[in-house]
Amino acid sequence: MEILMSVLAGILFTAGTYLVLAKSLLRIVLGTAILGHGALLLLLTMGGIKTGAPPLLGLESTAYTDPLPQALILTAIVINFGTLGVFLVIAYRSYQELGTDDMEELRGTDDE
Amino acid sequence: MMNNLVILPLLIPLLTGVLLIFFRKQIKVQRYVTTLSLLLLMAATVVLTHQVSVEGTQTLNLGGWEPPFGIVLVADMFALLLILATVIVTFCCVLYGYRTIGEEREKHYLYPFIHFMIVGIMGSFLTGDLFNLFVFFEVMLLSSYILISLGGEKGQLRESLKYVLINIVSSMLFLVAIGYLYAITGTLNFADLSVKIAETGQDGLITTVAIFLLLVFAIKAALLMYFWLPGAYSAPPMAISAMFAALLTKVGMYAIFRTFTLIFYHEAAITHELIGWLGVATMILGGIGAVAYWDLRRILAYNVIIAVGFIMIGLAVFTEVALAGSIYYLIHDMIVKALLFLLGGIMIGLTGTNQLREMSGMIRNHALLGWMFFLAAFALAGVPPLSGFIGKLLTLHGAIDEGFYVMAAVGLITSLMVLYSVMKIFMNGFWGENQLSVEDEKMSTKGLLFPCAILAVLSVGLGVGVEWVNVYVLQAAEVLNNPQLYIDAVLQN
Numbered sequence: 001m002e003i004l005m006s007v008l009a010g011i012l013f014t015a016g017t018y019l020v021l022a023k024s025l026l027r028i029v030l031g032t033a034i035l036g037h038g039a040l041l042l043l044l045t046m047g048g049i050k051t052g053a054p055p056l057l058g059l060e061s062t063a064y065t066d067p068l069p070q071a072l073i074l075t076a077i078v079i080n081f082g083t084l085g086v087f088l089v090i091a092y093r094s095y096q097e098l099g100t101d102d103m104e105e106l107r108g109t110d111d112e
Numbered sequence: 113m114m115n116n117l118v119i120l121p122l123l124i125p126l127l128t129g130v131l132l133i134f135f136r137k138q139i140k141v142q143r144y145v146t147t148l149s150l151l152l153l154m155a156a157t158v159v160l161t162h163q164v165s166v167e168g169t170q171t172l173n174l175g176g177w178e179p180p181f182g183i184v185l186v187a188d189m190f191a192l193l194l195i196l197a198t199v200i201v202t203f204c205c206v207l208y209g210y211r212t213i214g215e216e217r218e219k220h221y222l223y224p225f226i227h228f229m230i231v232g233i234m235g236s237f238l239t240g241d242l243f244n245l246f247v248f249f250e251v252m253l254l255s256s257y258i259l260i261s262l263g264g265e266k267g268q269l270r271e272s273l274k275y276v277l278i279n280i281v282s283s284m285l286f287l288v289a290i291g292y293l294y295a296i297t298g299t300l301n302f303a304d305l306s307v308k309i310a311e312t313g314q315d316g317l318i319t320t321v322a323i324f325l326l327l328v329f330a331i332k333a334a335l336l337m338y339f340w341l342p343g344a345y346s347a348p349p350m351a352i353s354a355m356f357a358a359l360l361t362k363v364g365m366y367a368i369f370r371t372f373t374l375i376f377y378h379e380a381a382i383t384h385e386l387i388g389w390l391g392v393a394t395m396i397l398g399g400i401g402a403v404a405y406w407d408l409r410r411i412l413a414y415n416v417i418i419a420v421g422f423i424m425i426g427l428a429v430f431t432e433v434a435l436a437g438s439i440y441y442l443i444h445d446m447i448v449k450a451l452l453f454l455l456g457g458i459m460i461g462l463t464g465t466n467q468l469r470e471m472s473g474m475i476r477n478h479a480l481l482g483w484m485f486f487l488a489a490f491a492l493a494g495v496p497p498l499s500g501f502i503g504k505l506l507t508l509h510g511a512i513d514e515g516f517y518v519m520a521a522v523g524l525i526t527s528l529m530v531l532y533s534v535m536k537i538f539m540n541g542f543w544g545e546n547q548l549s550v551e552d553e554k555m556s557t558k559g560l561l562f563p564c565a566i567l568a569v570l571s572v573g574l575g576v577g578v579e580w581v582n583v584y585v586l587q588a589a590e591v592l593n594n595p596q597l598y599i600d601a602v603l604q605n
Contacts, residue, residue, distance in 0.1 A: 020277070020281065025273070028277060032277065032280045032281065032284075035280075035281065035284045036280075036284055036287075038284075039284040039285075039287040039288050039291075040287070042287075042288055042291050043287055043288075043290065043291040043294075045291075046291035046292060046294055046295035047291070047294060047295070048295070068294075068300075069294070072243055072290070072294075075243070075247060076246075076287055079247065079250045082250075082254060083250065083253075083254060083257075083276075083280055083283070086254060086257050086258070086276070087257075087276050087277075087280065090257065090261050090269065090272055090273060090276060091273065093261070093264060093269060094269040094270065094272075094273055097264060097266055097269050098266055098269060098270065103273075106270050106273065106274075
């Protein structure tokens, strides 16, 4: 399972990086979302996917699952969601204001 | 020492920020409440600083969960000095902002977002574990995305896109680094990490993760990876730019200092050497940028970058003297950078242009402004008896003692570049023919010089009152130099 998850995280990172390097603004935004999923999946895998009882009082077991990675991911998902929302809004607003979604045209400084 | 006061630097701005959302249209109310809450915050921080200097590092286990399992806030002297400087800088920038930012922005939740950004900054300084550092970084960054694009001008939107993208990608890398570190050590608490790595030794894998973390923090601190900074810090209104320049990169630097003095200090020959050379490269490239441009905002933004490089030399040298120098320079830099940006903002406001070649002779009508800029320029370059001098002296003293001659030399040479770049602003802006009569000016300086004067007096005070400040700075350097103090405070209370 861990190996499968690692491969999947790798694929997500590849796809995310490819999209972030694109010209179109919407692709870049989606690319950051996919990068985020890759990072979260990696975090979950790195914490160790154990097959044990949930870590609750009263459950007798020899092995317990580590709850911390899941707590971390829950927080990180919320944060990713928030940043994605903000990024989408800024991207949309820039598209309206600047009249382009091509990052090539957004280079340089004002006085050039 | 458990101490409930430790939560106040987070709680006061958070509650104020939430409260202000309900007073969107009443700008007067927003201003009064903002001023009041920042004064309250200052008082709380001063009390806390006094307690820490008397009783040692204070901690708070949130929800009563004992570390290393629960979330812990740790207030040591290093964090508190930075918090105090943050509050003072924010107070002055907000006072300046009342008159310059304009009603439109103020009505669109400017002050709540400033408060939320403060929460993120305070949280990053106070947190005792790596994951909460990530969370508070994001709180701070999300607010800064809004503040940088608030107003929706073309330049702002263009720069904010790049700023947001770079920060999101680096945050993802931060998550990955946290994942690897958790897989290796099984903990994320700073004190516990330090103990575990000291027990098992820092092997190659941990060093790799450390360098990975350094990469993440370096992007946030503009250490060599500074390409986003000059554009992003030139885009928003000057009061917000000043806050960014004074505060945001400092949080990244704080994270580098915290992790590389407390956790990854075993392989100093690899990691700290790398930090030192990154600092040297940053200083040289930043210096070239500062000297090259004729755009006032860009020159000031490149000066932010040079300071980052210089502060890192203290960490590379890693002796108590050099660390004290870095801390001193860090505090000085927060105050003087804010001052320079605010004064630069007045110059741009008066003439209506960023270009140095188009301004001239302002000293005839604005002598006080001119002399304050002169003072700030000298403080920035480290001329005694102003605040930059002691920090530079201690850091260079440490570097030369330990044989880091190249770093010390580059530090001195870039000081000259800093001096040249700000004197260029002074000479072009204030000397020469007076092109601008009082009637032609685009705005008045009424009320704007007061916040600048507070910062200028503080800068002089930091330089002249070294004996008085030194006690606190040495306490901060002691905790950084001796991780055991921090560990004892967190794990055995």
